[in-house]
Amino acid sequence: MDHDTPDHAGAGTGPSTPEARALDAPLAEAWIRALAAAVDVHQRELTDLDSAIGDGDHGSNLHRGFTAVLAVLDALQPADAGAVLGRTGSTLISKVGGASGPLYGSAFRAMGAALPPSPATPAEFAGALAAGLAAVRRLGGAAPGDKTLVDAYTPALAAFERAVAGGAGLAGAASAAAEAAERGMRATTPLQARKGRASYLGPRSIGHQDPGATSTALLFRTLADVTG
């Protein structure tokens, strides 16, 4: 199957082999569009998870945010991948609110700022992903094990870096990251939350999967999909 599937709508450059592939503007845009579509599909699931240990709005928060992001992307043609992710971040900050708005917004802004103007190599993109996580941790103050999106993001980044260090291309690294994110996501279930609304439940937060970790797993899964 050609990897330039409809999911890659908007990708304007010709296909390259997965191994050699770099993150350019069309690919970055394809990723964000795929993530927006995934949020749309999983909106209710994210909200239900948030109802159990939060306030029941994570799905609608991200849906509102990515709907606005799509409108921004439709209206302008960002020059490079950094601009795509930067605009995504600032749009999320100004449209989402709640905890996830500033956190995901700052993450994408930091990724965008960390990317070079030219298409990013897997290693450069790994650096951008690391800048994103650093922004989340600076703003939110959560550490791994606090039962937040950090628990999916941290192992995903580590897996991505490990794969790149081992010579993998974007596709391979993203696929490893997606799997690690999903493992991290599932590993939030037995944790007691120490940050975010779920922490208010104390021990009652145990036994529920964290909604933010779940949306972070979608973030890495869609990256794997569009690069794969």
Place this chain on the structure above:
Amino acid sequence: MDHDTPDHAGAGTGPSTPEARALDAPLAEAWIRALAAAVDVHQRELTDLDSAIGDGDHGSNLHRGFTAVLAVLDALQPADAGAVLGRTGSTLISKVGGASGPLYGSAFRAMGAALPPSPATPAEFAGALAAGLAAVRRLGGAAPGDKTLVDAYTPALAAFERAVAGGAGLAGAASAAAEAAERGMRATTPLQARKGRASYLGPRSIGHQDPGATSTALLFRTLADVTG
């Protein structure tokens, strides 16, 4: 079975044959106490009927009223049947509120005022019951067929009067009245209410038995019980 059962608690005079019996203070008090007990037993049923086409308080209204009546009867020994019924009426007026308080209260006050100081003959008691109905109709303005307690009271009074005219004693007349009241009560079911809260439902009041007609049936049934 001796008709001077515990239901007649407070009856101080010796038993007389049912046919010759007159309504004296002990018998009047026994009636009111039996009615209070019946309201206690049927409180939920009366409230449920009122929930369907009214505001769900008929049972608790009467229960509150007759609880106060029992306390009044415990505290003083009314001299005659007229005083028993008069005190019952004024207590209901000052404790019940709602529609049933003034209506039943005025009925008992009018009955009390219509009774002679001496034990009342069946004919005299028929006159008192008629005065009670007249008070209800004067105050509430309801006519037969309006789906109110008048629909049980009217045929009950007519049956009582007919029985007395035919030579029946208190027991026979009361028993005929109780049966007529119950028929009248059941006959309220197909009616559309034109008075009281049930009238607000318009055609939707059809198919439900009127709570006030139901408590009026209890009133005549307990009269038959204590005199029979």
Place this chain on the structure above:
Amino acid sequence: MKKLINSPESVLADALAGVAAAHPELAVDVPNRVITRAVRPAAPKVALVSGGGSGHEPLHGGFVGPGMLDAACPGEVFTSPVPDQVLTAARAVDSGAGVLLVVKNYTGDVMNFRLAAELAAEEGIEVRTVLVDDDVAVRDSTWTAGRRGTGATVLVEKIAGALAERGAPLAEVAAVGERVNAASRSFAVALTAATVPAAGKPGFDLPEDEIEVGVGIHGEPGRRREKLRPARELAAEVVDTVLADHDLAAGDEVIALVNGLGGTPLLELYIVFGEVAARLAEHGVTIARSLVGNFVTSLDMAGFSLTLTKADAGLLELWDAPVATPALHRS
């Protein structure tokens, strides 16, 4: 249905104890169930006394204070007060200038207040009664109990209260109360039933997608059931229903009250108010003053009522007059 109560029997006494504890500006006679102002008006004036069943809070106790009521007589939940209670209140607040009874048109309220008025008159207290009957869900005919009294009660009490505060004689205060009532029409829809504490369960069952249209304030079912629709359509229907029974023309001004029935969030009441305003604009009717919130409730019932009172300069001036009560305040 869960309730924050001690027992169904003690609801009224316990709530009155709370009112007494919360409002030093009110005097609460708990045994007699009468709420009056703690500070009596300086000069003799017509006293306004209202009352009715409990469960409609803040009506009526929340409207006792300068510029509005002199006394409130709360009955048991959804049960009108008894004559003795109203008489006690009338005695407490009559300054010789007479007492105006504001009575909502329900059989029980009418009869109990009538008996009280007779007793008060026997004691030489000058008494007049204003009967509030604004609910267009009920046809007004000699064959029925007549229209119910609902939201307009707040406007009658506020406006008549303002005139009384200025020292107007009893006949004039009664007349302005009757004028407000005649200028007012209301209609209500419910999304859920109310649960009377003594009954312990909702007065009616309503499927997840249906509403009761034309409900009263005592948990009675309405005239009919409909499917729940968007607030815009519902508000438009309620506006149109009220206008159909109202003598309002394009260019007229109204005081508009969107009243919550107790269980509806204020957020939703504002949505409804916005849609009511939009629909009235389509009819060319101007909202001169508005009120949004829980004023005449029906315990925990979800839903709202709309009251439209045709306004003129005189009524607006009295509506704007200062009032200082727990539930309505302006300076």
Place this chain on the structure above:
Amino acid sequence: MKKLINSPESVLADALAGVAAAHPELAVDVPNRVITRAVRPAAPKVALVSGGGSGHEPLHGGFVGPGMLDAACPGEVFTSPVPDQVLTAARAVDSGAGVLLVVKNYTGDVMNFRLAAELAAEEGIEVRTVLVDDDVAVRDSTWTAGRRGTGATVLVEKIAGALAERGAPLAEVAAVGERVNAASRSFAVALTAATVPAAGKPGFDLPEDEIEVGVGIHGEPGRRREKLRPARELAAEVVDTVLADHDLAAGDEVIALVNGLGGTPLLELYIVFGEVAARLAEHGVTIARSLVGNFVTSLDMAGFSLTLTKADAGLLELWDAPVATPALHRS
């Protein structure tokens, strides 16, 4: 769960349209979601800006007006406002005397207001923030998100608003706000869950005889479940829980707020207030001022919160100062 809305997506915009229609004394910027006073203060003064998720009405929009807030920024239901919105509000109301942000301690609120404060500072607006964290259901520790901000927000906004109205400088207004927060503790119990419009069903299921103890104002479940008990016992437990985390001794005075969470009838809130007052009397604590009603709600949630603020003459004098907002008014 039935709601009086047009669609879950349009709840906030539709409600703001209603606020605009109902309150000519407020200016509502619907696209930017900012509510300000229609008439700007005559002299420059510190401006109070608050905000948070919608669904807590009358908080915060109902507290905009002389003597309290200058602007409110309502976010989506239970979702904190975005930085742009807060910045727009700060710009609109800054008179040069600076802006005090009143922020409830939730991760989302804290982060969004922090980003807004940075943006405002970049524009040269002097900004201070008071973080409200009064809910003793949450242990205050560096390992948690800290105590939540709930009922005390009303007291912080009222008292800091009164001081700002008198022309006090930003540092003093912020300091009194912090003092009120430090003197306040709250605790809440819920009888039912709230239903977020976008979720369409209650946030949790609660059996007919159980309550959630230690809930927040966003429909989150509480710390634990208990059997429903009589109001007297429940109120006593809530009083004791608040006092256990409060530095109050016999002889101290408090401002007591019994706050409805949205779906509880006022009748029941008064019953609770009466029992709270009785329990406080047993502890020797005097209620200097009280407030009973729906002030910080959680959509249609049934239940109540208790806030006790240790009072001194200075705070009471500011509490008593005139205020004229839709939801709190005194002259």
